[in-house]
Amino acid sequence: MKLKIFIVMTALSVIVTACDELTSEGLSTVYYFPIVTLNGEQWNAIAVGTPFTDPGATASQGDESLDVVVSGDAVDVNTPGVYTIVYTATNDDGYAAVERRYVGVISSEAAALDLTGSYQRNAGAFGVSNVSKIAPGLYYADNIGGTAPPTVPAGVYFYHYDDENLGVPQQLVNGSLFYAENATVSVGSHYSWSVINAGYGDALRIFEKL
Numbered sequence: 497m498k499l500k501i502f503i504v505m506t507a508l509s510v511i512v513t514a515c516d517e518l519t520s521e522g523l524s525t526v527y528y529f530p531i532v533t534l535n536g537e538q539w540n541a542i543a544v545g546t547p548f549t550d551p552g553a554t555a556s557q558g559d560e561s562l563d564v565v566v567s568g569d570a571v572d573v574n575t576p577g578v579y580t581i582v583y584t585a586t587n588d589d590g591y592a593a594v595e596r597r598y599v600g601v602i603s604s605e606a607a608a609l610d611l612t613g614s615y616q617r618n619a620g621a622f623g624v625s626n627v628s629k630i631a632p633g634l635y636y637a638d639n640i641g642g643t644a645p646p647t648v649p650a651g652v653y654f655y656h657y658d659d660e661n662l663g664v665p666q667q668l669v670n671g672s673l674f675y676a677e678n679a680t681v682s683v684g685s686h687y688s689w690s691v692i693n694a695g696y697g698d699a700l701r702i703f704e705k706l
Contacts (some may be wrong), residue, residue: 528557530585530593532564539653541600541634543607548573553595555585562587568596576603578655578663598665600655602633609683611635611656615703617642618686623649625703633657640664640674641691642701650674650693656681664689 536551548571555562568582579599586592612629616622621644625637633656639649652674654664664676672693678700679689688702 527589527591528560528587529591530555530557530562530587532583532585532593532595534583534595534597536597538596539598539600539630539634541602541631541655542573543632544574544576544601544603546573548599550581550597553583553597555583555593557587571599571601573601576601576606576658576661578657578665580665596665596667598653598655598667600633600657600663602655603658606656606658607632609656611681611683611687614706615687616706618702618704620701621647623647624706625649640669640676640689641693641696642703652676654679662687662689 532553532555534553540548542548553564555564562585565584566581567584569579571579579601581597581599583595584592610629611627614624614626616624621642623639623642623644625639625642627635627637629635630653634653635656636651636653638651640652641650643649650669652664652667652669654662654676657663660680660682662679662681664679666673666675672695674691674693676689676691681687684705686702686704688700690698690700692698
């Protein structure tokens with residue numbers, strides 16, 4: 497008789513356990529990730545002395561608005577250089593979204609020049625980078641590292657803001673952050689920079705104009 501009671505109790509325990517499991521089976525938690533949306537242009541090039549007002553950004557998750565925290569550089573319109581404004585929004589679950597705005601303050605000398613053309617790296621893979629002008633002082637290079645096939649090149653925006661000085665600010669390219677240091681140009685001859693990215697060495701890369 498005791499054996500029968502034990503068997504019945506065990507069977508009930510299995511049923512209760514199975515019911516508990518079924519109450520959570522197939523259920524999942526829905527998370528909304530924040531989205532930051534810039535007002536105005538992301539890439540800006542202005543002449544020295546031109547007023548600049550940050551148009552700001554908005555953030556949301558689903559139908560809910562989120563606060564935006566602004567950090568980064570204060571734009572000095574009287575000093576040639578590259579300035580990055582960072583906008584961050586974080587939701588209650590701790591997920592954050594980040595967007596950046598870039599402001600190049602361009603000297604009159606740099607604005608009058610044109611770096612457009614094809615440039616070949618003078619070492620390594622000897623890859624070619626094609627540089628196109630977006631606005632006075634603002635350019636796009638389609639191969640930051642001078643890589644060659646079958647490697648897929650990474651393209652970046654950069655500024656020629658004064659004299660021989662280039663600025664390649666931190667930017668997201670195909671899900672990976674890129675920027676460059678020690679960036680300079682000899683107009684009509686070559687440009688050079690050190691690529692900063694996890695997949696690239698930081699040696700100085702020189703690109704000679706073809």
